[in-house]
Amino acid sequence: MWNWDYVIELLPVFLKAFPVTLGAAFLGFTLSIVFGLLFALAGRSAFWPIRWTSRAIVEFIRSTPLLVQVFFLYFSVPMLTSFAMSAFITGVIALGLHYGTYMSEVFRSGIDAVPRGQWEAATALHLSKRKTWLSVILPQALPPVVPVMGNYLIVIFKETPTLMAITLVELLLTAKTEVSASYRVFEPYTIVGLIFLVVSLIFSIGVRRLENRLSQRENPGGGGKR
Amino acid sequence: MNAQLDKSFMTEPESTLHIEPSSLHAASAKPNPIVSYQSIQKSFGDLHVIKGIDLDIYPGEKIALIGPSGSGKTTLGRMLMTLEEPTSGTILIDDEPLWQTELKGKRIRANEKHLRKMRSKVGMVFQHFNLFPHMSVLNNVSMAPRSVLKLTKEEAEEQAIMMLRKVGLDQKLQVYPSQLSGGQKQRVAIARALVMQPKVMVFDEVTSALDPELVGEVLFVIKEIADEGQMAMMLITHEMEFAREVADRVVFGADGLIVEQGTPEDIFTNPQSERLQAFLKRFL
Amino acid sequence: MLQLNSSARLEMNMPLLEWLPLLLDGTIITIQVALLSAIVSLLLAIAAGLGSISRYVFVRGFAKGYVEIFRACSLLVLLFWVYFALPFLDIELSKLMAAVLAIGLNVGAYGAEIVRSTIAAVSKGQHEAGIALNLSGNKRMVRIILPQAAARMIPPFGNLMIELLKSTSLVYFITLSDLTFEAMILRNNYYIWTPHIFGLLLLIYFVLSSFISVTARLLERKLTVWR
Numbered sequence: 001m002w003n004w005d006y007v008i009e010l011l012p013v014f015l016k017a018f019p020v021t022l023g024a025a026f027l028g029f030t031l032s033i034v035f036g037l038l039f040a041l042a043g044r045s046a047f048w049p050i051r052w053t054s055r056a057i058v059e060f061i062r063s064t065p066l067l068v069q070v071f072f073l074y075f076s077v078p079m080l081t082s083f084a085m086s087a088f089i090t091g092v093i094a095l096g097l098h099y100g101t102y103m104s105e106v107f108r109s110g111i112d113a114v115p116r117g118q119w120e121a122a123t124a125l126h127l128s129k130r131k132t133w134l135s136v137i138l139p140q141a142l143p144p145v146v147p148v149m150g151n152y153l154i155v156i157f158k159e160t161p162t163l164m165a166i167t168l169v170e171l172l173l174t175a176k177t178e179v180s181a182s183y184r185v186f187e188p189y190t191i192v193g194l195i196f197l198v199v200s201l202i203f204s205i206g207v208r209r210l211e212n213r214l215s216q217r218e219n220p221g222g223g224g225k226r
Numbered sequence: 227m228n229a230q231l232d233k234s235f236m237t238e239p240e241s242t243l244h245i246e247p248s249s250l251h252a253a254s255a256k257p258n259p260i261v262s263y264q265s266i267q268k269s270f271g272d273l274h275v276i277k278g279i280d281l282d283i284y285p286g287e288k289i290a291l292i293g294p295s296g297s298g299k300t301t302l303g304r305m306l307m308t309l310e311e312p313t314s315g316t317i318l319i320d321d322e323p324l325w326q327t328e329l330k331g332k333r334i335r336a337n338e339k340h341l342r343k344m345r346s347k348v349g350m351v352f353q354h355f356n357l358f359p360h361m362s363v364l365n366n367v368s369m370a371p372r373s374v375l376k377l378t379k380e381e382a383e384e385q386a387i388m389m390l391r392k393v394g395l396d397q398k399l400q401v402y403p404s405q406l407s408g409g410q411k412q413r414v415a416i417a418r419a420l421v422m423q424p425k426v427m428v429f430d431e432v433t434s435a436l437d438p439e440l441v442g443e444v445l446f447v448i449k450e451i452a453d454e455g456q457m458a459m460m461l462i463t464h465e466m467e468f469a470r471e472v473a474d475r476v477v478f479g480a481d482g483l484i485v486e487q488g489t490p491e492d493i494f495t496n497p498q499s500e501r502l503q504a505f506l507k508r509f510l
Numbered sequence: 511m512l513q514l515n516s517s518a519r520l521e522m523n524m525p526l527l528e529w530l531p532l533l534l535d536g537t538i539i540t541i542q543v544a545l546l547s548a549i550v551s552l553l554l555a556i557a558a559g560l561g562s563i564s565r566y567v568f569v570r571g572f573a574k575g576y577v578e579i580f581r582a583c584s585l586l587v588l589l590f591w592v593y594f595a596l597p598f599l600d601i602e603l604s605k606l607m608a609a610v611l612a613i614g615l616n617v618g619a620y621g622a623e624i625v626r627s628t629i630a631a632v633s634k635g636q637h638e639a640g641i642a643l644n645l646s647g648n649k650r651m652v653r654i655i656l657p658q659a660a661a662r663m664i665p666p667f668g669n670l671m672i673e674l675l676k677s678t679s680l681v682y683f684i685t686l687s688d689l690t691f692e693a694m695i696l697r698n699n700y701y702i703w704t705p706h707i708f709g710l711l712l713l714i715y716f717v718l719s720s721f722i723s724v725t726a727r728l729l730e731r732k733l734t735v736w737r
Contacts, residue, residue: 001598060712060716062672062719063672063676063715063716063719063720063723064676064712064715064716064719065676065677065678065679065680065690065715066676067679067680067682067690068679068690068693068708068711068712068715069712071690071694071708072705072708072709072712075697075704075708076704076705076708076709079702079704079705080705154582157584158582158583158584158585159584159586160584161584161586161587162586162680164586164683165682165683171587172584172586172587172590175590176590179594185594185595185597185598186595186598186599189587189590189591189594189595190591190595192587192590193583193584193587193588193591196582196583196584196587197579197582197583200581200582200583200584201578201582204581204582307638307641307642308641309638309641309642338646338647342644342646345641345642345644346644348642349642350638350642352635352638352639352642354635356633356635356636356638356639357639358636358639358654358658359658359736359737360657360658360661360736361736369643369653370643370644370645373645373649373653374643374644374645374646374649402735402736403736404736404737418643419642419643422643422644
């Protein structure tokens with residue numbers, strides 16, 4: 001029932017789709033860091049309308065499914081703005097926005113873990129707000145949360161198959177196409193499952209190493225567990 | 227049956243049926259010790275905490291363990307409560323090995339069943355109280371009598387309330403530990419341990435985590451219990467005045483060994499070893 | 511049903527009443543999938559969470575293996591595998607059963623970590639007090655450790671249940687007629703209303719999520735009266 005010849009036939013096909021999956025994951029991850037920082041900073045703004053709006057947006061995005069957000073961006077935005085994006089770009093933006101809200105929470109915990117004295121010292125040195133953030137707070141807030149960010153890279157990677165809904169030809173859609181061509185179901189889906197499993201496990205070993213290295217380097221600071 | 231016996235005792239706390247412990251071991255016919263540590267050693271990894279200790283505690287005797295921190299006092303108490311296992315040596319409770327049991331004529335490491343049987347004779351009060359935060363004061367004290375001694379709810383609560391009255395907290399039955407002061411928490415913890423009627427009770431630095439102004443109320447309660455007489459007590463403490471007042475015998479340990487022991491008079495007014503003299507100098 | 515004159519149509523009111531029956535059906539299916547997979551995942555979380563601190567090496571290994579593998583799995587791929595590939599091993603599940611199994615297995619692995627870590631977070635002193643009172647190992651766990659761990663579990667489990675609700679939208683891919691699926695049908699029939707339909711869909715999910723977080727908050731308050 002398991003046909004090795006067919007498996008060998010499949011491998012190059014999956015090899016072509018793999019970069020799409022990885023690319024969407026890495027770009028989505030990068031974008032989620034950008035959005036995450038924006039949300040985290042806006043969420044601490046001294047101007048309350050910005051603070052509240054940012055928090056409301058984060059709450060709303062976190063409470064609704066990625067799939068529906070993907071649909072909304074892909075099908076509705078062109079109708080509302082006459083501005084159309086490719087499936088890949090839409091997917092990356094959706095991943096970035098969705099996980100940006102989680103990332104903002106990670107950054108918030110990192111920023112909260114920076115001792116108050118650091119802010120006071122920056123004030124005492126008459127540093128500008130920009131300077132305080134860039135050279136005092138963020139350099140201390142970010143390193144401890146790197147492993148948690150790494151965990152989100154894994155989560156984002158595992159979520160990329162959702163993008164098949166807008167016909168992004170990633171691994172799972174490739175498998176589905178193969179299935180409907182060959183009528184052999186077991187091999188393609190099993191292989192895709194194994195690819196995700198193995199890559200995720202490799203990533204998570206990397207994250208754990210990073211975690212150990214950081215915890216050996218004195219106190220690891222605050223990073224939520226996930 | 228156990229409960230029956232103790233109830234009769236509790237209704238007449240002034241009863242003098244019990245022989246005074248000091249007269250007990252002054253007499254030539256010494257009873258068997260309730261607890262006997264025999265060449266006990268204990269290591270945590272590379273750290274050799276207890277380096278060979280022999281110590282007998284007699285029924286009803288109050289022993290104060292004093293000494294610098296890190297001398298292994300607490301470990302000695304924790305071993306009796308089965309919270310630590312000795313690396314070598316034997317602990318006997320009522321002439322029965324605590325950590326070993328016999329199986330088909332062979333001595334083997336004690337199983338949980340044996341440990342539970344032995345534990346019923348020992349109680350402990352902790353430095354950090356370890357009250358159950360999710361239970362009311364009454365439940366903290368009555369839960370073990372119900373689920374271990376198999377008393378009914380009414381019996382267990384009756385006994386619990388009696389113990390709480392003894393420590394002066396029977397007005398706080400339905401209160402949660404988070405609403406109590408440190409001294410009150412420790413008094414509840416004492417009631418919780420007492421209600422199980424142990425033959426020997428370990429008090430592990432029970433005032434060390436308290437604010438200075440709360441120490442007195444806890445020591446007062448312990449003193450009252452000590453004066454009742456029938457339960458052996460192992461007081462691990464830094465309160466020298468208290469040790470002197472309550473203990474029948476004071477044991478001074480340092481670096482995992484017993485350096486000197488004797489009556490409070492001997493130890494505090496006529497210390498022999500230089501170690502003890504130096505130690506006492508820091509307190510007096 | 512294709513609308514040629516879209517500008518004329520847009521001036522009309524949104525035909526919300528025509529959508530309601532379908533959206534209601536979808537909501538019921540979504541809640542059904544969510545509740546069933548919540549039950550499966552909670553049972554798995556408790557079993558694997560307790561299993562990973564078992565004294566038996568075999569049980570521990572099994573529990574940890576489950577957690578590692580299903581956390582590393584992509585849920586959508588797992589769902590495809592359970593629904594499309596398993597029949598080839600002569601295991602044929604209905605759409606609902608496949609969805610509940612896949613989501614339950616996936617979310618249960620995350621839940622097991624919550625159970626394990628909150629139990630580990632109860633202080634050692636609580637175990638020791640239980641020993642000093644001569645409680646049996648089981649009683650120590652059930653009466654002392656678990657009630658305290660449970661209080662800590664509620665907030666992370668609330669978040670996890672929101673994740674679970676969101677993940678039910680993936681059953682759309684195996685054509686189980688949940689909210690998302692029904693919304694896609696509506697979109698085919700009322701094409702020009704696409705943004706409204708998806709907006710409404712997001713709103714319904716938001717309301718359902720909010721219901722979960724409110725429930726979690728109430729439950730936490732109830733379980734922590736002693737704090």
